[in-house]
Amino acid sequence: MSRTDDDWTGPVRARLSARLERNVDHPLGLALSGGGDSIALLHVAAGWARANGRRLLALTVDHGLSPDSAAWTAFAEQAARDAGADWRGLTWRGLKPAAGLPAAARRARHALIAAAAREAGARIVLFAHTADDIAEAGLMRAGGSTLGRLRDWAPSPAWPEGRGLMLLRPMLDAGRAEVRDWLTGRGASWIDDPANEDPKYARSRARASLLPVGGGGAHRETTRDGAPRPDDGCAAVRSSPLPTGEGWFQLPRDIDAQALAAALVCVGGGDRPPRGDRLFGLLARLRSGEAFTATLCGARIEPGAAGVLLTREPGELNRRPPPPLPLSPGVEAVWDGRWAITADEPGWSVVPAGGRRTALSDADRAALKALPPAARGGWPVLIRNGGGAPVLAQTAARTRSLIEQRLALALDRMTHERDLGAVIHGATPPNPLFSSRHQ
Template identity: 55%
Template sequence: MTPDPAVAAAARLDARLLTDDTAPVAVALSGGGDSVALLHMADSWARRMGRRLVALTVDHRLHPDSAGWTAAAGAHARALGVPWTPLVWRRDKPMRGQATAARRARHGLLAEAARAAGARVILTGHTLDDRREAAWLRAQGGTLGRLRDWSPSPVWPEGRGLMLLRPLIDVARADLRAWLASRGVAWLDDPANVDPVHPRARARAAIAAGEAVAPEVLPPEPVPLVGVEALPTGALGLPRTLDGRALAAAVVCVGGGEGTPRGDRLAGLAARLTEPGADLVATLAGARIIARGARLLLVRETGEWVRRGAPVASLSPGQPTVWDGRLEVTATGHGGRLVPARGRLARLRREDRDALARWPAALRPAAPLIEDAGGDVRLAIRGATVEALVRRRFAMATGETPHERDLCRPQDGAGAEGALCLDDDGVPTPVEKS
């Protein structure tokens, strides 16, 4: 007897989410069978557990019927009384890499809408078939990653603080269709799913024709790393024994970027770190890795700004601004421009130079400054609240937040998602939120 897919979905919701909490849970709703089934199952769970749902639909504007599909998705949400928000990808569509660009845009729009609604988790309708199709594509040389039931939003900085939950990850697509049909619920079928121009459609057709696919099991839960130290400006202190996955997460988080480093470069660095007693300095994905003895210090590699341009952002009073992918800055007084300390240290007031002089030298160039219209600069923490994003982001990528409750509290160790402040000696230090 086939297990009830709604029971499987509820089990994963129970395992990952809080009950009777005021924050809503977001549902990515396309109108296809997978997401419609997810909406109905999540709605039943939320009613039992005292949670609110919000449904979010992205119209990519890639098909002439997309507006109608979006309206149909909204009708499903309204029928259940679930608040629904349509989102539109309005930017020009690239001629090449359109699928990748659409995926990035979709996750960005979903993340921004979920954050605006106060959600911490976005539910998506990925199924067992999606995992099989991804495995087929990898066997053909594709670079798709392995889906997990619980993972951070793949976009940055829009997805900061958000996790994705895939309650249907072990459920077959056919079982979901049968479940919907038994309840008289209709759904849409995207013609792209059978158009061989799309790699996913080719994978689906090959599997339907009986082409063998290696068994696909869920990746093991990541094991949290012990000995992580958060430092000012989003630097990290780490044990040298970290594995390749944690190393990749660390360099991306400290570098403030979004994409993971190339596999060959990552493997080469990981191999060098295993050499006993060998100190080294290397750069990867915008981070500088300094190995001394049994510890690593990862800091922002400001040298890349010479080639690509330094991060600069406008700062308006009361408006949070993510700067260089590492820090969220909110002006408490006048605004100005956020600029890096690199190249401007000599222009700081003496008290600011003295404060930075107490930091490790490798951290100073990446400190944020506020530059006013007259060109004067000061440490950002003297005119703004500076929230460190790196430690929290690293925790979410490496298994320290296995439940929604873990997204609501500071991580162990100084500076987890905390504000930088000046201590009694005038030294900027990270502090935890209470």
């Protein structure tokens, strides 16, 4: 069967070409479960990679939830190697929760794939979600699920494992039925996981209640008036620069809801977005012009005359102080989800500055004084494992804030693979939130 641009594969290859680099050494990741959608994407991506000088790295997670999982993993490995891709198997180890198993498995899968992709030097991982997945997720949200919306280009949800890593979903306009018809026409086989039909899972119930989705964009989610729903709701923020200092943001009061949610998560260092009622309650207070201080997602919100100051909430670090984070020489560690820190010598650990500022040197206290007062207590300092005076992390180790680049990725300020090189490999590129092409 010849490949043409007349079926779903043409738009997929076009999306790959629009986002990805050609003829570079670092691999392109692909999440390969062995199911029909991921096998189809494997075939298309492998062809694109061969034609464009790329190595393809397929990553398969064995969740250990089925007696057949080892056989499924072996099937995925063979499929990847037959397609000319490299392959790596990953295993979800440890106890599995009795409640919330699908969500826990999804989080584990993303974390394992992100860590393996970063270790291999990949900047992008392909995922084979289709139009059917969009429809199923929409139905689940209507039933009360907090499942996020699928975007074709989005940061890895695993944090901090997925820092600097983007997911590309080039098949969101394709329907599952047409993908399987295409595979059948090629004589390809795939795995059908019986769990996908188990009615005890919300995803399976949503799938059973929906008719098969065909190709084309008509099945994308819409707003109540039938208009297409924007991908992320961040257009207003993308169109103007965000004033920022390292480790904090100054935002406008009329910031978009989705952009505010992303900024809160980034500044707070976590990975869970705010609940809708709390987010929209906060937005209403911002719009009213009220002066207040609030905390959400670990971030401190202080509206003022110059805008809305967003910093890490130091009170949370004081109430539930994290244990000191030991640093191994030459190994980047992520502290509080916000700072990447690499020490060159042994014997250092990272702690928050709150409660230790008076023990800092005069120079370090002067550096902290230059920050907004609310930001100072959440700053990282280093302590000697055997005792001694603390020092600001920036003066004793290679330290960089992660929140600016994380928000830039969330707001689509970095739209191509070539934009990601400095981010994932640890350098500090010019802040894309101030890029002149966005002003």
